[in-house]
Amino acid sequence: MLAETWLVAWFEYRRHLRSRFFWQRLLGGALLVFLLTALLSWALSRFTQAGMERAYAMMLQFMLILHGFAGLVAPFLMTPRIFSDKTRRGETPDIYMTALHPLGIVLGRLMAVGMHFGLMLLVLFPVGAYICQLAGFPLLFWVQVLGMTWLAALMWASLVARWLNKYLPGGLTPPERETVGISYGLMWIAAVPFILAIQVIFPVLGLELSMPLMLMIPPLIPEQMLKVYSIGGWALPAWLVSLPFVLGFTLLGAIATAQRLGWWSDVAYRWQRWLGTVLYWLFFGVNMAIFAGLWVRSAAQAEQLVFFGMMAGAVLYLLVVSPLLGYYGVALRPRHGRYALPPPLGGLLWEWVMVLGIASVAWQAVGLGSGYWVEPARWLAWTVCLWSLLVMLQSGRGVLQMKYLFVRDGTELWGWGFPLA
Amino acid sequence: MTIQHSIATSTGFFAELMKWLLWLLPFNGLSHYAYPLWHYWLYAAYSLVIAGVVYAFGYRWARRRASEVGVS
Numbered sequence: 166m167l168a169e170t171w172l173v174a175w176f177e178y179r180r181h182l183r184s185r186f187f188w189q190r191l192l193g194g195a196l197l198v199f200l201l202t203a204l205l206s207w208a209l210s211r212f213t214q215a216g217m218e219r220a221y222a223m224m225l226q227f228m229l230i231l232h233g234f235a236g237l238v239a240p241f242l243m244t245p246r247i248f249s250d251k252t253r254r255g256e257t258p259d260i261y262m263t264a265l266h267p268l269g270i271v272l273g274r275l276m277a278v279g280m281h282f283g284l285m286l287l288v289l290f291p292v293g294a295y296i297c298q299l300a301g302f303p304l305l306f307w308v309q310v311l312g313m314t315w316l317a318a319l320m321w322a323s324l325v326a327r328w329l330n331k332y333l334p335g336g337l338t339p340p341e342r343e344t345v346g347i348s349y350g351l352m353w354i355a356a357v358p359f360i361l362a363i364q365v366i367f368p369v370l371g372l373e374l375s376m377p378l379m380l381m382i383p384p385l386i387p388e389q390m391l392k393v394y395s396i397g398g399w400a401l402p403a404w405l406v407s408l409p410f411v412l413g414f415t416l417l418g419a420i421a422t423a424q425r426l427g428w429w430s431d432v433a434y435r436w437q438r439w440l441g442t443v444l445y446w447l448f449f450g451v452n453m454a455i456f457a458g459l460w461v462r463s464a465a466q467a468e469q470l471v472f473f474g475m476m477a478g479a480v481l482y483l484l485v486v487s488p489l490l491g492y493y494g495v496a497l498r499p500r501h502g503r504y505a506l507p508p509p510l511g512g513l514l515w516e517w518v519m520v521l522g523i524a525s526v527a528w529q530a531v532g533l534g535s536g537y538w539v540e541p542a543r544w545l546a547w548t549v550c551l552w553s554l555l556v557m558l559q560s561g562r563g564v565l566q567m568k569y570l571f572v573r574d575g576t577e578l579w580g581w582g583f584p585l586a
Numbered sequence: 587m588t589i590q591h592s593i594a595t596s597t598g599f600f601a602e603l604m605k606w607l608l609w610l611l612p613f614n615g616l617s618h619y620a621y622p623l624w625h626y627w628l629y630a631a632y633s634l635v636i637a638g639v640v641y642a643f644g645y646r647w648a649r650r651r652a653s654e655v656g657v658s
Contacts, residue, residue: 468620546626553633560637564644 166272169265173273177247178280195288198231202292206299219369226365228296229387232289236282236314236383237356240322241349243281245342247274248326248422252339267428271326271419278322279315286311310390313404313411314383320411321381323418324485325349330422331488356382364388373459376452380407394455406451413444417489441490442519449478450526457534467537471527471544475551478523483558487516513559520555524548606632 181187205228212221250260260270290311297307329337329345337345364385367374375392379385380403392403420437424430453474461467524547532538605621606629 465620543623546623550626550630550633553630553637557633557637557640560640560644564640564648 166266166269169269170272170276173260173265173270174276174280177274177277181243181247181277182281182284191284191288194235194285198289198292202228202231202295206295209299222369223365225296225300226368226388227361229293229300230360230364230384232286232293232311233314233360233382233384233386235285235289236318237353238350239282239285240278240318241325241353242343242346243278244322244325245329245337245346245349247277247281248329249337249339249342251337261427266423267426268419268423271423271426275319275322275326275415275419279319282318282322283315286315306390309404310387313380313386313390313407316408316411316415317381317383317386320415320418323415323422324489327418327422327488330425334425360384375403375459376456377403377407377410377448378452380404381411396451396454410444410448410451413440413448414489417441417444421489438490438515441486442515442522445482445486445490445519446522446526449474449481449523450530453478453527453530454534457531461531461535461537464537464539467531467535468539468543470535471531471539472547474527474531475524475547478527479520479551479555482519482523513563516555516559517552520552521548524551 205224209221209224209228212224261267290307293307293311294304297304333341333345360382363374363379364387368388375389375394379389389403393400394403394406395401396406417437417440420433424434424437453470457467457470461470524544528539528544605625
């Protein structure tokens with residue numbers, strides 16, 4: 166598998182990265198960042214007099230996240246390009262006809278995205294090292310930040326590959342994939358004010374906000390890297406808590422993509438579903454508990470957090486995590502396995518268990534994290550309400566999916582219902 | 587007082603209906619978590635009834651659509 170991964174990564178490197186075009190853009194972009202840094206450090210030098218400490222600190226915090234914005238955009242632009250089988254000269258689906266394992270192909274392509282982003286980080290390394298020297302951080306800290314940024318970008322690449330594979334199967338033409346890549350990248354612009362608030366303004370004002378989720382968002386990593394969480398009496402560095410989740414979601418995305426690209430393994434499917442469910446519950450619970458420990462100071466705040474946490478956890482599951490878990494939710498497969506309920510019932514029950522788990526984990530995590538326990542009757546009413554909302558959503562999706570089950574030859578596979586199903 | 591708060595504090599059939607519609611937008615700024623408990627049970631019942639209607643009519647629609655395409 167390693168040899169196959171390397172072979173595909175090298176193939177994709179030669180296809181996309183070993184070109185004058187790429188290196189011109191890379192070095193040109195780096196030059197722009199160098200100039201911007203020079204400009205910002207000149208501005209910084211104007212803030213050194215007494216009374217300007219806050220402005221100085223905010224400026225320094227801002228300079229630390231310059232490379233992180235590349236991490237927001239680069240994997241989103243590069244993944245559709247590398248994972249798409251259509252090129253200007255024709256198609257390359259022949260790669261699936263070779264003896265290469267589909268998982269090897271997916272991992273190799275992820276590695277190519279990683280090479281692309283790694284080269285960007287390498288070129289920008291001097292900027293970061295200079296800013297670290299200004300801020301008084303050791304160089305090792307910066308190496309750790311870049312390592313975590315690289316892994317987080319790889320996780321996003323894995324998720325984008327899976328979304329494309331699920332919602333736009335069959336590959337995209339070059340103009341289409343530019344559009345998709347730019348849209349995913351632009352999506353992050355909505356997050357920029359939050360990122361600036363959390364990374365630049367909060368630490369200077371002494372407000373603490375930290376969750377393992379934040380170590381998955383590249384510009385937030387420099388600020389979050391030094392945090393320490395105390396979990397069950399253990400003091401663990403934030404990056405160590407976040408790392409298994411980043412690796413887990415990357416691998417889950419790669420396996421889910423490979424399953425759709427012709428590799429089918431019942432064993433992998435079963436583990437993907439079970440371990441994926443538990444991984445998501447754990448991830449959600451750890452985030453909720455840490456957030457609750459930092460922010461909840463009254464019973465009313467605990468109620469608010471459990472309620473909105475349940476909703477947010479369910480939405481995150483439906484939009485982001487469910488594509489990673491195999492045939493979860495309304496099942497599409499024509500024949501069901503042994504000891505399994507027939508579709509769509511089996512899939513529906515899995516989703517009910519997932520959402521009930523999210524509700525229980527939210528209640529438990531906020532209770533353990535803050536010491537304030539929400540009244541069980543209130544929690545039960547919310548949970549039943551959340552479950553009924555899910556059932557309402559499932560009924561619509563189930564009807565559309567049933568149509569696919571009846572229409573076996575796939576004539577109407579891409580009807581108007583596809584964004585919902 | 588915002589429109590949302592005036593809706594949240596008023597009573598009557600239409601106000602309740604509006605509250606339920608707002609409920610469907612989870613992050614609209616209302617204090618949903620603080621409603622009296624019976625609201626949540628009522629909303630659950632609404633949602634289940636809608637799900638039943640969608641499922642009952644949708645099943646027939648899916649069957650009919652499939653037979654129109656010629657494969658069922």
